[in-house]
Amino acid sequence: MHIIFQQLLNGLSLGGVYALEAVGFGLIFNVLKFSNFSHSAIVAISAYFGFFISRYLFPNFAVTLLMTAIFGGLIGVVIEKLIFRPIRLKNAPLTLFLVNSITAAMLVQQVFAATLGSDYYTYPEFMKETAWRLGAFTVSKTYVIMLTISALVLLFLSYIIRKTKIGIAIRAASSDIRTPSLMGVNVDFIVSVAFFLAGILGGITGYLLGMTYSVDPFIGSMILKGIIAAIIGGIGSLGGGVIAGLLLGATESLLISQIGASLTPIVVYSSIIILLLIRPEGISGKRFIVKA
Amino acid sequence: MFYLKVLEITSLYTILVLGVYLLTGLTGLFSLGQGGFVSIGAYTAAIAYLKFHVPFPLALVMAILMGMIVGLFIGIPTLRLRRDYFLLVTFGFGEMVRASLLYLAQLTGGAMGLAGIPKLVGLPLILVSIIVITFILYNLKNSRFGRNCIAIRDDELAAASMGINVYAHKIKVFLLSAAITSYGGALYAFVIMFIEPNLFNWLESAKLIIITFVGGMNSLSGVLVTSMVYYSFGEFFRFVDVWRDVLLALVVILVTIFRPGGLFGSWEIFSGNLLKKRKEEAL
Numbered sequence: 287m288h289i290i291f292q293q294l295l296n297g298l299s300l301g302g303v304y305a306l307e308a309v310g311f312g313l314i315f316n317v318l319k320f321s322n323f324s325h326s327a328i329v330a331i332s333a334y335f336g337f338f339i340s341r342y343l344f345p346n347f348a349v350t351l352l353m354t355a356i357f358g359g360l361i362g363v364v365i366e367k368l369i370f371r372p373i374r375l376k377n378a379p380l381t382l383f384l385v386n387s388i389t390a391a392m393l394v395q396q397v398f399a400a401t402l403g404s405d406y407y408t409y410p411e412f413m414k415e416t417a418w419r420l421g422a423f424t425v426s427k428t429y430v431i432m433l434t435i436s437a438l439v440l441l442f443l444s445y446i447i448r449k450t451k452i453g454i455a456i457r458a459a460s461s462d463i464r465t466p467s468l469m470g471v472n473v474d475f476i477v478s479v480a481f482f483l484a485g486i487l488g489g490i491t492g493y494l495l496g497m498t499y500s501v502d503p504f505i506g507s508m509i510l511k512g513i514i515a516a517i518i519g520g521i522g523s524l525g526g527g528v529i530a531g532l533l534l535g536a537t538e539s540l541l542i543s544q545i546g547a548s549l550t551p552i553v554v555y556s557s558i559i560i561l562l563l564i565r566p567e568g569i570s571g572k573r574f575i576v577k578a
Numbered sequence: 579m580f581y582l583k584v585l586e587i588t589s590l591y592t593i594l595v596l597g598v599y600l601l602t603g604l605t606g607l608f609s610l611g612q613g614g615f616v617s618i619g620a621y622t623a624a625i626a627y628l629k630f631h632v633p634f635p636l637a638l639v640m641a642i643l644m645g646m647i648v649g650l651f652i653g654i655p656t657l658r659l660r661r662d663y664f665l666l667v668t669f670g671f672g673e674m675v676r677a678s679l680l681y682l683a684q685l686t687g688g689a690m691g692l693a694g695i696p697k698l699v700g701l702p703l704i705l706v707s708i709i710v711i712t713f714i715l716y717n718l719k720n721s722r723f724g725r726n727c728i729a730i731r732d733d734e735l736a737a738a739s740m741g742i743n744v745y746a747h748k749i750k751v752f753l754l755s756a757a758i759t760s761y762g763g764a765l766y767a768f769v770i771m772f773i774e775p776n777l778f779n780w781l782e783s784a785k786l787i788i789i790t791f792v793g794g795m796n797s798l799s800g801v802l803v804t805s806m807v808y809y810s811f812g813e814f815f816r817f818v819d820v821w822r823d824v825l826l827a828l829v830v831i832l833v834t835i836f837r838p839g840g841l842f843g844s845w846e847i848f849s850g851n852l853l854k855k856r857k858e859e860a861l
Contacts, residue, residue: 321662372835379732381606382834384665385791388610388784389834393827395781400820507780510673513666521662548681555674562663563655 288422293543294536299429301535302436303494307512308519308527309440310487316460316522317480318374320383321513324365324390326506328485331394332358332492333501337407347412351435351493358489359482365390366481374477391506398503407501432494439490440528443483447524456480460522514558520568530569582701584813588806589704590766595805596711597758598786603795604715604724605751606731607661611652611668612786613778614675615645615756619763620773621679621686624695627768629685634698638764645760646753657748661734672780679775691774692767699768707765711758716798727751731795785823788830794840804841 307325314322336354344350369386418425447453455476458466467473495508512527515534519526534554541550561568594616601607623641626632632640652671656664679686686692718724729737730744738744767773789808793801812822833841 315662321665369831369835373838376835376838378834378838381608381731382791382838384608385788386831386834389788389827389830392781392784392788393824393831396820396823396827400824403820510669514670517663517666521660521666548677551677552674552681555670555677558670559652559655559667562659562667566655566659566663 289543290540292423293539295423295425296429297536297539298532299433299436299535300498300539301532302433303491303498303531304511304515304535305440305528305531306436306487306491306494307509308515308531309443309524310484310491311509311512311516312519312522312524312527313456313480313484313487315516316524317456317463317477318370318383320380320387322387322484323384323509324369324387325484325488325512326391326509327365327394328358328361328488329492329495329509330398330503330506331361332489333496333505334398334402334407334492336489336493336496337409337501340412341407341410345410345412347431351490354493355486355489358487358492359485362481362483362485362488363478365485366478370481371474371477395503395506403503407496409497409501428498432498435490435494439487443487444524446483452476452479456483514554517558518561518568520570523568523570526568526570584810586701586704586769587813588809589701589708590762590769591809592708592802592805593704593711593762593765594759595786595789595801596708596715597755597762599790599793599798599801600715600718600751600758601755602787603790603793603798603801604719604731605727605748607657607748607752608665608787609668609752609755610665610780610783610787611671611675612755612759612783613780614668614672615649615759616763616766616778616782617675617679617773617775618648619645619760620767620777621692622760623764624692624767624773625685628692628695634768638761641760641764642757645756645763649753649756650749653749653752657752658745668783669780672778672783676775676779686775689775691772693772695767695771695773697768697771699765704765704769707761712798712802719798723747723750728796781823785826788826792826792830792833792841794842797840797842800840800842 307329310328311322311325314320314325332354335357336350339353340347340350369390370383373382373386417427418430445453447456455466455471456479458469458471459473459476459480463473466476491509491512492505495505499505511534512531515531516527517530518534519528519530538550538554541553545553594612597615598609598612601609619641622644623637626637626640627634652667656667680688683689719728726737726742726747729740729742730747734744763778766777789805790801792808793804808822808826812819815822837843
């Protein structure tokens with residue numbers, strides 16, 4: 287029983303990271319309606335950035351996390367300006383966005399593989415004690431911090447999306463990207479802001495993943511879990527993505543403890559296919575239809 | 579000898595690119611799980627041949643059938659939905675195949691891979707396969723079915739309202755593509771003589787798509803040329819292998835921005851382009 291509870295807690299904190307990924311992915315999907323694989327590029331770049339500044343510049347957790355988050359946001363904007371804006375201004379079909387986002391993911395992974403690929407890097411230990419004892423449970427500090435940070439970031443994002451003017455503009459652009467420009471909204475700016483926010487989430491994801499595991503060129507492909515969470519939650523629903531991310535993390539670590547690490551991915555992926563057969567709109571029940 | 583080897587490998591990859599051309603170039607479906615089909619084809623054929631002593635031609639057929647059956651399982655739930663679901667699920671599918679191969683270690687050899695496959699496939703068979711597949715695809719592209727597919731690619735809603743059964747077309751295309759890809763995988767096993775679960779990750783699948791786009795969605799010949807150039811370049815310059823992909827990525831981004839139709843536009847070798855142009859000018 288204790289073990290199961292422990293696994294659940296660990297799973298939830300990984301689930302928090304999946305939720306960050308799912309929301310970062312869903313944010314861009316909402317606004318531009320394509321699957322943004324370049325999110326994995328942001329995650330990878332931020333993971334390396336976080337490693338280098340925390341190892342060589344400031345060995346302080348909070349400062350480096352903040353810097354990585356902002357850096358991730360900037361990378362998001364750079365990617366948007368360099369590879370998505372030119373084709374967006376030409377009204378290119380969605381397929382080209384997709385190709386470019388996959389290309390960006392590949393580009394970043396291969397650049398890292400070519401330059402830093404021979405080594406793997408581990409973040410410095412930020413804390414002297416790595417675990418707390420709570421009665422019978424041993425709680426890993428890293429996991430608690432991960433869960434807390436994910437929760438705080440998601441709450442903050444939810445505030446921005448719901449309450450601020452820019453959040454309202456993002457939501458308006460989500461339901462229709464053309465009309466808001468008639469209402470005096472600067473759509474180019476809104477798209478950049480969406481990429482900045484998604485980039486912040488990507489940056490934090492990269493930092494947390496790098497801190498938990500080690501950094502290698504393939505760290506970006508971990509967004510696969512976030513993408514799965516996004517599907518389970520219903521693509522385009524941010525709240526659904528958060529719930530699904532937590533659920534996925536918890537289920538995954540329970541499955542690993544019960545049936546083993548090699549069978550778990552098979553079970554998870556096959557259940558996605560079954561889910562799509564039964565309830566394609568996911569948890570949230572929001573369904574995307576192709577519009578003319 | 580070395581050149582023959584290069585030609586062999588390049589042609590093998592070109593078969594895979596052809597499978598993607600049908601799926602992505604013609605119908606607009608993106609699959610990041612083509613690597614899964616390569617593995618399924620390679621493992622089915624190799625296991626059938628090595629462990630169950632199935633004759634080689636039959637093993638190839640089994641690989642194709644296996645690929646199509648699995649394709650059906652993936653296709654039925656996802657192809658009815660928005661295209662993004664198909665893309666995302668195939669991304670997971672590639673990982674699922676890898677995990678399954680590792681899990682079924684008794685049959686597949688697990689992470690150690692499957693060695694000792696005899697070299698039964700030579701250049702002639704590969705080249706004949708390419709010619710046959712290209713012929714099929716070329717005719718398909720110019721048939722009613724192919725034109726329907728292009729209509730679906732360009733605008734699904736409009737295609738459906740013209741009476742095209744979008745779902746059925748997508749399933750057929752996906753199954754055919756799965757068949758071609760698993761066939762390529764089966765040949766791969768008998769050329770390289772060693773297979774392992776990490777044979778083909780999502781990146782390799784992504785490269786197939788990217789090559790299709792560089793070549794041009796409307797140009798089968800262009801895709802063939804691009805694929806041949808890209809993969810043979812990689813064999814000649816092994817030492818810069820990783821930078822080759824960086825170069826490819828930069829080329830793609832430039833192509834999508836400045837020449838969205840692909841490098842070759844809608845150029846085909848055999849379609850008598852010159853003739854057509856003259857006719858158009860005359861009109």
